[in-house]
Amino acid sequence: xxxxxxxxxxxxxxxxxxxxxFRDVTNAEFLHAQLLSRNSEFEYAFIDASSVIxxxxxxxxxxxxxxxxxxxxxxxxxxxxEIVVSLNTNNNIADAYRRWGITPxxxxxxxxxxxxxxxxxxxxxxxxxxPTQLAIWDHLQQHVKGTPTPLTDSExxxxxxxxxxxxxxxxxxxxxxxxxxxxxxxxxxxxRLAIMGMALRGL
Amino acid sequence: xxxxxTQFPPPKVLTYPASAPPSLVTQGAEGRLYKTTHLVPDRPCxxxxxxxxxxxxxILDARLTKTRLASEAKVLERCWREGVPVPxxxxxxxxxxxxxxxxxxxxxxRVGINEWLGERPEEEGETETETPKPADEEPLVDLMRRVxxxxxxxxxxxxxxxxxxxxxxxxxxxxxxxxxxxxxxGVDGVVDDKAKAVGGDVVxxxxxxxxxxxxxxxxxxxxxxxxxxxxxxxxxxxxxFATLLESYGSTFKKAPSVLVKLEDVRMRGRKRSMLG
Numbered sequence: 001x002x003x004x005x006x007x008x009x010x011x012x013x014x015x016x017x018x019x020x021x022f023r024d025v026t027n028a029e030f031l032h033a034q035l036l037s038r039n040s041e042f043e044y045a046f047i048d049a050s051s052v053i054x055x056x057x058x059x060x061x062x063x064x065x066x067x068x069x070x071x072x073x074x075x076x077x078x079x080x081x082e083i084v085v086s087l088n089t090n091n092n093i094a095d096a097y098r099r100w101g102i103t104p105x106x107x108x109x110x111x112x113x114x115x116x117x118x119x120x121x122x123x124x125x126x127x128x129x130x131p132t133q134l135a136i137w138d139h140l141q142q143h144v145k146g147t148p149t150p151l152t153d154s155e156x157x158x159x160x161x162x163x164x165x166x167x168x169x170x171x172x173x174x175x176x177x178x179x180x181x182x183x184x185x186x187x188x189x190x191x192r193l194a195i196m197g198m199a200l201r202g203l
Numbered sequence: 204x205x206x207x208x209t210q211f212p213p214p215k216v217l218t219y220p221a222s223a224p225p226s227l228v229t230q231g232a233e234g235r236l237y238k239t240t241h242l243v244p245d246r247p248c249x250x251x252x253x254x255x256x257x258x259x260x261x262i263l264d265a266r267l268t269k270t271r272l273a274s275e276a277k278v279l280e281r282c283w284r285e286g287v288p289v290p291x292x293x294x295x296x297x298x299x300x301x302x303x304x305x306x307x308x309x310x311x312x313r314v315g316i317n318e319w320l321g322e323r324p325e326e327e328g329e330t331e332t333e334t335p336k337p338a339d340e341e342p343l344v345d346l347m348r349r350v351x352x353x354x355x356x357x358x359x360x361x362x363x364x365x366x367x368x369x370x371x372x373x374x375x376x377x378x379x380x381x382x383x384x385x386x387x388x389g390v391d392g393v394v395d396d397k398a399k400a401v402g403g404d405v406v407x408x409x410x411x412x413x414x415x416x417x418x419x420x421x422x423x424x425x426x427x428x429x430x431x432x433x434x435x436x437x438x439x440x441x442x443x444f445a446t447l448l449e450s451y452g453s454t455f456k457k458a459p460s461v462l463v464k465l466e467d468v469r470m471r472g473r474k475r476s477m478l479g
Contacts, residue, residue, distance in 0.1 A: 009221040009240045176286040203273045
């Protein structure tokens with residue numbers, strides 16, 4: 001099973017985080033339509049992998065969104081859209097969906113993140129059981145038409161569209177990057193700047 | 204320990220589980236600094252927390268905390284983009300009053316200098332130390348140059364620190380220094396240890412009072428504050444401050460005029476207007 005359980009520092013254990021990676025996805029239109037129609041079976045963060053640098057970059061966004069969820073100050077409909085918005089460096093939500101979200105006809109490599117909060121108590125007499133890792137994976141495999149791929153830095157880096165990332169995170173003409181000769185170093189520094197840009201979102 | 208923990212409750216974010224418990228590193232007038240981890244267990248970070256002040260009106264308090272954290276983060280990002288050695292910001296929650304940033308390894312410049320000076324005989328004791336051997340002192344002199352260069356790089360980007368002291372600068376060991384030093388040791392282990400204490404890259408920290416300014420006056424005051432702090436923290440190394448200024452003077456175009464301004468500031472003190 002290629003659905004990974006993410007363990008992040010400073011996240012309550014009652015919150016379960018899962019992430020998967022699909023390459024060469026062919027049904028972005030269908031998945032996008034499910035999000036638009038607010039289909040409750042498709043409560044996932046669908047992230048276009050071409051705008052993502054690394055795992056650290058990805059989980060930074062996941063952490064920010066979960067922090068906002070814990071705080072109760074979501075600015076978007078749910079924690080999953082909040083993850084996509086967290087990848088942005090400004091507060092333009094539509095922009096964030098366009099750049100980091102799933103886009104029909106464009107998204108080929110897709111990262112899926114699922115946040116399972118603890119079941120809310122005392123709502124009704126029928127407490128809905130949180131879905132298991134296996135159930136989530138089954139559902140994803142059924143509906144995402146693509147190649148399940150391990151969510152590793154080396155796999156992610158193959159999907160990264162650097163000109164796009166540089167534009168989104170304003171990394172062109174940055175003195176701290178231009179002085180670096182080593183490509184590997186430059187990527188490390190770009191990742192830092194991207195995470196910093198996200199941390200300073202809207203300031 | 205337990206007493207201090209009940210006295211100062213940690214921010215809510217630190218009450219959630221992590222691979223290692225956070226530790227309180229230091230406490231200032233406005234905030235506290237914890238060492239903890241960011242996202243994964245092997246990524247240490249510094250968490251700066253500005254707790255709510257019970258003596259302020261809650262709305263004003265929240266607004267002040269938020270703006271101060273935000274301005275500190277903005278200054279750090281600006282410096283980082285320009286290549287000034289400062290910690291990177293990892294994640295922040297201005298409303299909750301905390302910010303996680305890069306953990307800088309090593310020790311403060313203050314500790315490095317004192318370690319270096321510690322093994323020297325007291326100057327007052329023997330007259331022969333009146334004439335220091337230049338070659339002997341080279342590692343310390345070089346540190347002064349590096350500090351001058353770091354402050355110069357900071358000022359060049361249009362940021363003044365606001366609280367420059369040798370405690371607000373870290374000496375981060377170079378990653379490759381381990382083997383390089385190791386192979387050339389052997390002759391005199393003591394000298395090598397001392398050289399190590401003042402070696403490494405200077406990283407400026409604590410931008411809680413930093414502001415964006417390009418004026419000679421503000422830059423000169425920044426240097427003046429450092430000069431005074433330096434003289435009182437390291438009286439025996441005071442004469443080396445000239446080296447720092449000399450190195451600063453060559454870092455950017457307007458640096459020489461800042462040094463001229465520094466003369467004025469020395470004459471009258473930190474405050475230009477005697478108000479407040």
